[in-house]
Amino acid sequence: MKILIVEDEAKTAAYLQQGLSEAGFVVDVARNGLDGHHLAMTERYDLIVLDVMLPDIDGWRILKALREAGGKAPVLFLTARDTVNDRVKGLDLGADDYLVKPFAFAELLARVRTLLRRGASPAFETTLAVADLELDLMRRRVTRAGQRIPLTAKEFALLELLIRHRDEVLPRSLIASQVWDMNFDSDTNVIDVAIRRLRAKIDDAFDRKLIQTVRGMGYMLDASGEA
């Protein structure tokens, strides 16, 4: 998977490149609008991360040119100004998602993965399984090592989210938004409590702990079993 980052701020560009490379992507970085425009138009990318505030050619023009030329790569734009106009403008011009600075890297990574997955049509699944944990999506039932575990509806939704994004770090804000439809930053540790309760049910009685805390970033369901 090849990603283009167009970002003029040196530090931001460097850490985005490092972070995404370490997450297994091939990353090109353009440090100004002109290079970004050139790369976006000539190379094939699976995703473009575009800062809209660039000193020469702004992100909107690159996005517009790309879409006019028929480029279909999903575009995630970064903006420092959280105004409705910016968001609407970006989405109108054909961007697929946006993030407001400052953002958590885990959030960016989660959105990048979601955008990249979007193209592939998800198979209609009735069960999800990780290690010896199994989710029956139709009957909303969870078993681990053949043992039935009763979960509340929200706990089930949380576990399903973690499994669908296995091996991805999910920031708390994303979990709150996806599971509870809460779209504001709460100053409470609600998510930690919910995870703790879920763990008590699916992990505590077993040796292999599936739910991992990634300190400072969020939570992850570890399917690789290396931890």
Add this chain to the structure above:
Amino acid sequence: MRRPLSLASRLTLFFGIAAAIVFPIFGWVISESMERHFEEGDTEELELIADAIEGALSAVHSAGGLAPVEQRFDDILIGHHSASLYIADADARTVYASSAGPDLSGAAQATEAAPEDDPVRRWSDADHSYRVLTRRLRPGPIGDKDYIIAVAVPIDFHLQFLASFQRTLWLMIASSIAVMSLMGWIAVRQGHAPLRDIVARMRRISADKLESVIPPDTVPRELSALAESFNDMLGRVDEAFRRLSHFNADIAHELRTPITNLMTQTQVALSRARTIDEYREILYSNMEEYERMAQMIGDMLFLAQTDNGARKAEASVVDLDAEAHGLFEYYEGWAEERGVTLKLKGTAKVTGDRLMLQRALGNLLSNAIRHTAAGRTVHVKLAATEDGSVRVTVENPGAEIPPEHLPKLFDRFYRVDASRQRSGEGAGLGLAIVKSIVDAHGGKIEVTSADGRTAFQVVLPDQAVPEL
């Protein structure tokens, strides 16, 4: 757009135009009536003469010509300075003409055809102007022929007088117009002196001296409303300004603590080599500070945008009990862990921005849960009031908030317990955000704390379409 004319020029112009209309009319009436006066005097004199001549002529009976009465003509004319007489017969033959007078035959001819009711004319020969009266005597004194008599008086003197009078008059009118305009201008300048005074006082007002107001009784009555509203505005600006500077100080303070932590921690860490785990620990610790700051910045941006209307609200019908249920589910685990029960009573619908209302209710709820002791219950009550608005009450048992803190609870960064500043419960913006959302919906928020209960009461108008 062109800048409108100054008030002074406007009024000066109006005064000038008014004077330019009134004075010439006045002047015209005066000179007309003077002319009329002269004309009437002349006509009277001419008629006197003509009557006398006619009388003299009536004494002539024979065909002996006019010779016997010519002496009488002179007698008649002598009393009237420079009057002259001309008599012609019907065939326009001169019968008599005063020796010194002008040749009136032309005048007589010209006026012969004139209507009889207007016998007095102005007539000029090469050098002089005259007023001439012509009269047809029929039948004439001699034989049965018609006679025409013409009597003339010179009016050069009158005309000259009138001309010079008119010259003077127009000069006076012109200067009056100029003087009026000037007076107008001066009056306006004088009248505007209080305005200039106010301007000067306004100019002296600076950001650090916002209280130097304009006493309304020191300005003319017409301007006291202006002064009052200006004072009111100044008061509001002063209040906003004071709050802003407090806010700035608060932000600086709020940011200084985490920045200091980050700096010292990093400096200490770098002062000598550490193990990988130690570095990782420091980075995690930094991460937590960063997150806190990022959240604070996010909250402040939200507040700024809600306050100045930059955040566009999407109005829809919001089912408040469904929102409350969702929030209960969200906070359930956390509340349970703290031993706090959540109870909802009533239903309500309101038109508003769902995400904003969710956030406001969520903040109130988390605030209530946080301040409730284990084993107690937080009550959320929804009710429609008589006037169609919706009342949302979030009530929790717990330590009462001292009354002096109540009005300040919604201030940014305000904390009842100053020592609990950084105990991981946000930056102290939660309730400020609630208030700002309620304000944006045109609602009201109140807090009461008594009898071991603290209650936040939000009243939202039925059509709480956010005015953003």
